[in-house]
Amino acid sequence: MTDKPQHDGNQAQNAAILLKVAQTMAKLGVAAFPRNYELFYEALSGNNPPLTRAVAALGAHPLQNQIEQIGITYHLSGFAAVEADAIRADTARAICAISHALTDSIAKKDVFAAMLRGFISRLETDPVAGMSDFADEAARLRDAVAVFEREEKAFAVVMTETVTQLGGIDSQIETMRKAATRDPVTGLPNRIAFSAKLTALYDDGKATGPAALALVTVEGLREMGERHGAATVEKALKKLAPEFRKSVKKNDFVARIGTDEFAFIFHDVSADNAEAIAQRICTSVERVQVALPNRAFKTQTLSLSTGIAMAFTASGGVDLFTQAELALRAVHSGGKPGTLVFSAAIGGRTKKTYAPHAA
CATH class of the missing domain: 3.30.70.270 (Reverse transcriptase/Diguanylate cyclase domain)
Incomplete structure (x- = not known):
């Protein structure tokens, strides 16, 4: 019997937090999505001070994508689908970028290869070509080699950046996978x-x-x-x-x-x-x-x-x-x-x- 006031007090405290969540969301103009309730409950319960500070910094009428960024950052379960969509979009953009870069590189290689074939053919079929003509062709080829070298270096940079980006995405997926299969309180599998x-x-x-x-x-x-x-x-x-x-x-x-x-x-x-x-x-x-x-x-x-x-x-x-x-x-x-x-x-x-x- 001596524990009854404590029991009632905790029930009242939980009810007060839930009421405050609803009131705060309504005041800030936050959409009544279940995942938003989860985020604001975590923020107002005080169990995660960094998350609480992040939500407080949103100010009035925050955009939904700002809210979702916080939910994703702190790996709240309600935001797992949003995080998965963001990862898919990032992956698609990275693959699309490297696909365009590869297509462009192949096209430029084809142009350079055609120029080389033309120069070789000229040497083989016109052995009496004047030195000035030969010098002009050689100069054009030299310039093309320089351009080709720059393009190859640029493509290598794009490849390196894309590999780094995909590595980051892989890390995000692993983090999301762990969050989806781990109990947040105990850290044990769920x-x-x-x-x-x-x-x-x-x-x-x-x-x-x-x-x-x-x-x-x-x-x-x-x-x-x-x-x-x-x-x-x-x-x-x-x-x-x-x-x-x-x-x-x-x-x-x-x-x-x-x-x-x-x-x-x-x-x-x-x-x-x-x-x-x-x-x-x-x-x-x-x-x-x-x-x-x-x-x-x-x-x-x-x-x-x-x-x-x-x-x-x-x-x-x-x-x-x-x-x-x-x-x-x-x-x-x-x-x-x-x-x-x-x-x-x-x-x-x-x-x-x-x-x-x-x-």
Whole structure:
């Protein structure tokens, strides 16, 4: 009961930010696009001070392309499509420029080649040509060589600039790809990356090797957000992420797939191995202390519920996910955190559910 005022205060704070976002956008004449709401929410929430300053510098009635430039710069998810369009346009311009330069260079080479052929033909067919005529032809050829050399150097510069530009575009694409497949809070892969990894576990409907999928719910995280606000949840997630990373092998995989949900893929494991790893991760999470706002010296701990499924028991990625989800639901139905491996008799709870502190 003592946390109720704090809970209400955080709800009121979030509502106030949302109201301020709408009012600010209306005052500045910003179009009510979902991506614009995302940008102004990030700016007004104060979670990213550089972004906040960039938005403040826009002034009244900013152009949409100015807003989009900020969204692209800070890799906000709502601006991914805009960024992709900009990259495509830059790439098209670079390719078009080099295409024109190449066409022009080829045409000039053809003219120069024709001049050379004409000079050679003149030498071969008119051996008694006067020295003055020969000197005139040689002078014209010399001038043409000089022009050709300058044109070749200019083309080389264009090629170098284009290669540099395409390299920058490649870097932009990689940055956008990472932004699209990474959770911005934890830095872990997100659900998009997880879906690709899950699909890769199967080849023609068969598991590519011994592997396990563990779906994890961080118990207490949602309640923490309701009581103490989104900033406290972010703090907790940033503490959990390194615990998850260091708890798995190099070729294993962990992703954040929901507000309080994570997915692990363990390679080269048996069911017993997977359970042991899940227990180890749970133990490490329980040691994490999350400081609560406005509560001097008071912290909170979290725990995990885990549903595990083995790749060889499933027909594909969707089936494997369903099995792990059923196992996780069975844990939740037990009323306390634990770990459960999917089995055919899971409805009858024939598989032991491990409490967090079980040996």
